Amino acid sequence: MKEQNKIREQFPILNQKINGYNLVYFDNGATSQKPLSVIESISDYYKNSNSNIHRGVHTLSRKATELFEQARKTLAQHFNVNNDQQLIFTAGTTDSINMVAQGLAKNYLQTGDEIILSTYEHHSNILPWQLWAEANGGKLKVIPLLEDQTIDYAAIPALISAKTKLIAITHVSNTLGLITDLEKIKTIAQKNNIPILVDGAQSAPHMPIDLQKLNVDFFVCSAHKMYGPTGIGLLYLSEKWLKELSTSKPGGGTIKTVTFEKTEYAEGALRFEPGTPNISGAIGFAAAIDFMNSVGTQTIFDHEHELVQYAQKKMSEIPEVIIYGKSDHKAGVISFNIKEQHPFDVGTLLDKYGIAVRTGHHCTQPLMHCLNVQGTVRISFAIYNTKEEIDIFIEKLVKVIKMLN
Numbered sequence: 001m002k003e004q005n006k007i008r009e010q011f012p013i014l015n016q017k018i019n020g021y022n023l024v025y026f027d028n029g030a031t032s033q034k035p036l037s038v039i040e041s042i043s044d045y046y047k048n049s050n051s052n053i054h055r056g057v058h059t060l061s062r063k064a065t066e067l068f069e070q071a072r073k074t075l076a077q078h079f080n081v082n083n084d085q086q087l088i089f090t091a092g093t094t095d096s097i098n099m100v101a102q103g104l105a106k107n108y109l110q111t112g113d114e115i116i117l118s119t120y121e122h123h124s125n126i127l128p129w130q131l132w133a134e135a136n137g138g139k140l141k142v143i144p145l146l147e148d149q150t151i152d153y154a155a156i157p158a159l160i161s162a163k164t165k166l167i168a169i170t171h172v173s174n175t176l177g178l179i180t181d182l183e184k185i186k187t188i189a190q191k192n193n194i195p196i197l198v199d200g201a202q203s204a205p206h207m208p209i210d211l212q213k214l215n216v217d218f219f220v221c222s223a224h225k226m227y228g229p230t231g232i233g234l235l236y237l238s239e240k241w242l243k244e245l246s247t248s249k250p251g252g253g254t255i256k257t258v259t260f261e262k263t264e265y266a267e268g269a270l271r272f273e274p275g276t277p278n279i280s281g282a283i284g285f286a287a288a289i290d291f292m293n294s295v296g297t298q299t300i301f302d303h304e305h306e307l308v309q310y311a312q313k314k315m316s317e318i319p320e321v322i323i324y325g326k327s328d329h330k331a332g333v334i335s336f337n338i339k340e341q342h343p344f345d346v347g348t349l350l351d352k353y354g355i356a357v358r359t360g361h362h363c364t365q366p367l368m369h370c371l372n373v374q375g376t377v378r379i380s381f382a383i384y385n386t387k388e389e390i391d392i393f394i395e396k397l398v399k400v401i402k403m404l405n
């Protein structure tokens, strides 16, 4: 990509040595690095506009409120949502899924109901449903994988019963990078009138997301994987669920009127945003969205796709490397192991060369069982990564293999 240097210059953290080597940051699936515009938007806020929002009449409070609500509008435009009230600021993907699970538990899910998940799911999209199921005699049904580690869509109809109340599925597997065909899921779900929750933690950072086109019930993601700050994320609710989802977190700011006898709740996003929200986080999230749009989300996808293809090809030439979920239809992630070696050893030795990778189960233990491994080494890319970095990674990986054998 022509503008690569200009992009990298915006990420000061990349310009450092780790153990005497130039940092190669391939752990973007866990969290991405932040451009100066995001860092400065947060420090600017604290320098010039910090105040509590929504209930103040003074100038600073109005300024902070405006910045916070402008952030919501920026996100609405980015995700192509007409009514910005459908976008709720949360602490992140995990928080968003918990809010949906607890909200649905109040007035939608009944004893003995069933929820369909996929084998790919991150623990964050398993545990909230499992907790509900354990307390309510509910059941989780799991979509299996085919031999090539893609989702077995043909198996879904057999999992559906009159008690199926939700399909909660990841858009992109954080471990394998494989992309779920949501159109197939939607066709089956709509035929059976089943709502869908999409875990977009690994799709929103890597590809264009149009929530009108996607047309699902719930979509969740985290800013920190999208060049934004930690501790802030998004819960998108369809118009129907904006009205019907119960709030699981009541508190100041969510109400119209309160008496000791009864509370009338606010309408729209505020109903789900109790207490003082992460104001600087929302502003940083919007700055991160602006950064992504300054590059272009399709450009990000295309660049990372090229990196995945390039890396997979080079890695395939190393006989000791086993790649999981090898495919061209991927978003920025490659999981692999070195034959007969523990992933932690591979990760630790790569770190000695300044290469940051993630090792372990990646919060997807059921998927690890399915792959019949304890863990993997995962490299995951962002817009600032380069083919040169992949060349360095390959060279050092070969050295690591020699050291371990």
Ligand SMILES: Cc1ncc(COP(=O)(O)O)c(C=O)c1O
Binding pocket: 029, 030, 092, 093, 094, 095, 122, 124, 125, 170, 172, 173, 174, 199, 201, 202, 222
């Ligand atoms: C697919 C997926 N879902 C959920 C999460 C949880 O995100 P967070 O820790 O930001 O809440 C992650 C984080 O790695 C993820 O990759």
